[in-house]
Amino acid sequence: MERDIYDEDHEAFRDLVKDFVKRHVNNEAIEKWNADGEVDRATMLAAGEAGIIGLSVPEEFGGAGMLQDYRFRAVVNEEVIAAGAGSLAGAFGIQDDLAVPYLVHMGTQEQKEKWLPRMATGEVIGALAMTEPGAGSDLRGIKTTAKKVDGGYVVNGAKTFISSGATADLVVTFVKTGEGNRPDAFSLVLIENGMEGFDHGKKLHKMGFQGHDTAELSFSDVFVPEENLIGGKEGMGFIQLMMNLPLERLSIGVAGAAAAQAALDWTVAYTKDREAFGERIIDFQNSRFTIADMATTVDALWAYIDRALLAYKDGKLSAEEAAKVKFWATEREWEVLDAGVQLHGGYGYITEYPIARAFLDARVHRIYGGTNEIMREIVGRQIAGKR
Ligand SMILES: Cc1cc2nc3c(=O)[nH]c(=O)nc-3n(C[C@H](O)[C@H](O)[C@H](O)COP(=O)(O)OP(=O)(O)OC[C@H]3O[C@@H](n4cnc5c(N)ncnc54)[C@H](O)[C@@H]3O)c2cc1C
CATH class of the missing domain: 2.40.110.10 (Butyryl-CoA Dehydrogenase, subunit A, domain 2)
Structure with missing residues (x-):
């Protein structure tokens, strides 16, 4: 299903992100980050220079000034995850969705002036x-x-x-x-x-x-x-944490949908390429049925996520609505990735393959940012009228 939430500004920004990915994301870089257990600072600085982190930092502090429009962050997630670099997407996510917002939305003028310009460039990691x-x-x-x-x-x-x-x-x-x-x-x-x-x-x-x-x-x-x-x-700490909850939950939901989309694309490509019993893997009916399920789930995921992205932009995504998005999206992500791994056979288990890494990355989406049990508790309590 064609998505229609991006306008030409988002698509122009996507070109920028694609260019960054082309220059900085490759197997060698991914292997280095994995071996070191961290993304190197040079890559974070390059991201700052390319203008793909610090998106919500107001322009007066050297950022992109995109504040409530999380669609730009969604574009970053889509492109970086599609390149098989979940860890890099994670590092960007912590900077932009978990650290920067506390300064942008809740910091004093002095705190903003002191930290935000260097957070936008990647000189300061939060x-x-x-x-x-x-x-x-x-x-x-x-x-x-x-x-x-x-x-x-x-x-x-x-x-x-x-x-x-x-x-x-x-x-x-x-x-x-x-x-x-x-x-x-x-x-x-x-x-x-x-x-x-x-x-x-x-x-x-x-x-x-x-x-x-x-x-x-x-x-x-x-x-x-x-x-x-x-x-x-x-x-004010507890209230400040509550204020950022919709964004935190939405960001995990978006990362989940982006990983599910990537898994679908990798699986289609792989099953068209690999053969068994003289046929392409995709020519077995079971493979086509599985891929049909994956593709339909991915469509439904985007329809829901896109609705949430627009609600967030309009300041209408409540913490409870975002909790629904977080648990539902990450559970669909898990199903899609698991199916994709299966259709890759043994290669799906080898971490050289992006689908194997994305599968392992996906597991924590159901745990952090509030576990999916806690998300259900929040949604259920609201429906039950309990505080
Ligand atoms: C890779 C990774 C990155 C992380 N990054 C960060 C970070 O940057 N900053 C940060 O502060 N934290 C971070 N976390 C922590 C993460 O948010 C917590 O692990 C998560 O919130 C769960 O807390 P816990 O591990 O203490 O589990 P517990 O709270 O001990 O929960 C254990 C189990 O009990 C269930 N449970 C608990 N309470 C209830 C209840 N009321 N009803 C039903 N079930 C319940 C949980 O759902 C879970 O299944 C990260 C965790 C991981 C693994």
């Missing part, structure tokens, strides 16, 4: 640290504290599973500034690379997204100046 060893889904169970002292806060605690955590220069960190677990007991602070007592910890070995770092972080008596409190207001 991360968002919420999860802790003892608290993931239940975020109000975090133990990292920020105690008020003269001129700022002293932070103690640990975070885990932080995407871009090893390479980040700036970490938007969810901390407790009050007692108990009421929403106003939490704040977001900016913790900078090099602050005394801040340790990036070790990179975690994952089944997928091998080329994008995920790390543990620890904070031992880290002094964070008052001006690093996001928005300059204490007790």
